[in-house]
Amino acid sequence: MRAGIILLVVLVAYWLTLSGYFDHPILFVTGGLSVLAVVWMCARMQILDEETVPYLHGKTLGYVPWLFTEIVKANMAVVRAVLSPDMEISPTWVKVKMDHETDLGRTIFANSITLTPGTISVDVGEGEILVHALLEDMTDADGFQEMGERVGFSITDPMHGKLLPGKGA
Amino acid sequence: MSADVIEMIFTGLSGLLIGTGIFFVLAGAVGVIRLPDFYSRTHAAGMTDTLGAELIIVGLIIQSGMSQTSLKLLLVAFFLFITSPTASHAVAHAAHQAGLKPLLGKFRAPHPSELDQSEEPR
Numbered sequence: 001m002r003a004g005i006i007l008l009v010v011l012v013a014y015w016l017t018l019s020g021y022f023d024h025p026i027l028f029v030t031g032g033l034s035v036l037a038v039v040w041m042c043a044r045m046q047i048l049d050e051e052t053v054p055y056l057h058g059k060t061l062g063y064v065p066w067l068f069t070e071i072v073k074a075n076m077a078v079v080r081a082v083l084s085p086d087m088e089i090s091p092t093w094v095k096v097k098m099d100h101e102t103d104l105g106r107t108i109f110a111n112s113i114t115l116t117p118g119t120i121s122v123d124v125g126e127g128e129i130l131v132h133a134l135l136e137d138m139t140d141a142d143g144f145q146e147m148g149e150r151v152g153f154s155i156t157d158p159m160h161g162k163l164l165p166g167k168g169a
Numbered sequence: 170m171s172a173d174v175i176e177m178i179f180t181g182l183s184g185l186l187i188g189t190g191i192f193f194v195l196a197g198a199v200g201v202i203r204l205p206d207f208y209s210r211t212h213a214a215g216m217t218d219t220l221g222a223e224l225i226i227v228g229l230i231i232q233s234g235m236s237q238t239s240l241k242l243l244l245v246a247f248f249l250f251i252t253s254p255t256a257s258h259a260v261a262h263a264a265h266q267a268g269l270k271p272l273l274g275k276f277r278a279p280h281p282s283e284l285d286q287s288e289e290p291r
Contacts, residue, residue: 016246017237017240017244018241047176054284068221071220075216077195078200078212078213078216079193079196079216082196082199082203082213083199085278086277086278087203087204087276087277087278088203089275090274090275091271091272091276093271093273110258111251111254111255112254113257114215114254114258115214115215115219115253115254116218117212117215117220118212119212120209120211120212120215120261122255122261122262122264123260123262130265132208132261133269134209134212162187
C-alpha cells in the first residue's frame with residue numbers, strides 16, 4: 001500500500017515534469033489515467049514491494065555528496081594517469097568483500113564502485129565483488145570497506161531499524 | 170548588486186562548468202585511444218559519462234535558471250547517474266564471461282623511439 005502511494009506520487013511528479021502544460025484539461029485527465037493504469041498494473045503483477053519502490057530517506061541522500069567527492073577525486077587520478085606522457089598504470093584484479101545481503105545494497109555498492117572512475121565491478125557474486133582497477137593504489141581495502149559501510153548506513157531503514165550485517169552495531 | 174552582475178556571474182559559472190566537463194570528456198576520449206587493453210579503456214569511457222556529462226548538465230541547468238528545462242535536465246542527470254555505471258558493468262561483465270583476460274601488472278607507454286619502426290603502429 002505504502003509502495004503504491006509512493007509510486008503514484010512519483011509518477012504524477014514525473015508526468016508533470018515532462019509535460020509542463022497546466023492549461024489543457026485533456027492532458028491532465030489522460031495523464032492521470034495513465035498513472036492510475038500503471039499503478040494498477042504494478043499492483044496486479046504483485047511487484048509493488050520494497051524492490052520496485054526503494055524507500056529512500058535522508059540518509060540515502062546524504063550518501064550522494066560523499067559519492068560525488070569520491071568521483072571527483074578518482075577522476076583527477078585517472079585524468080592524470082591518462083594524460084601524462086609516460087602513462088604509468090598498474091591494472092589490478094581484486095576481490096572485494098561485500099557484507100550486503102539485500103539486492104538494493106549490492107546494487108548500490110557495485111554501481112558506486114563502477115561510478116568512481118578507475119574501478120569497475122566486473123562480477124558480482126555471493127559476498128564478494130570482482131573489481132578491475134586501473135591503478136594499484138585504488139584497490140586499497142580500507143577504501144572499499146568505508147564505501148561498503150556508508151552504503152549500509154544509507155539504506156538502513158529507520159522505520160524498521162534493521163541494521164545490515166558488518167555494521168558492528 | 171545589480172541584475173546584470175548576477176547574470177554575468179551565472180553565465181561565467183556555467184561556462185566554467187561546461188568547459189571543465191568538455192575537458193573530462195576529451196580526456197576520456199584520449200584515454201580510450203591511449204590505454205592498452207579492453208578493461209582499462211572501459212575506465213576512460215566510464216569517466217566520460219560520470220564527471221564529464223554531469224558537469225555539462227549542471228552548467229546547462231545554471232544557464233536555463235528556474236524553469237521546466239532545468240527539471241528535465243535534472244532528470245537526465247539522474248538517469249545518467251543510474252544507467253551509465255550499469256552499462257559499464259554490463260560491458261565489463263560480458264567481456265569477463267567471454268573469457269577475456271585483463272592485462273595485469275605495471276604498464277608504461279613506450280616512447281616513440283623505442284618502437285620497432287618496421288611494425289605498423291598499433
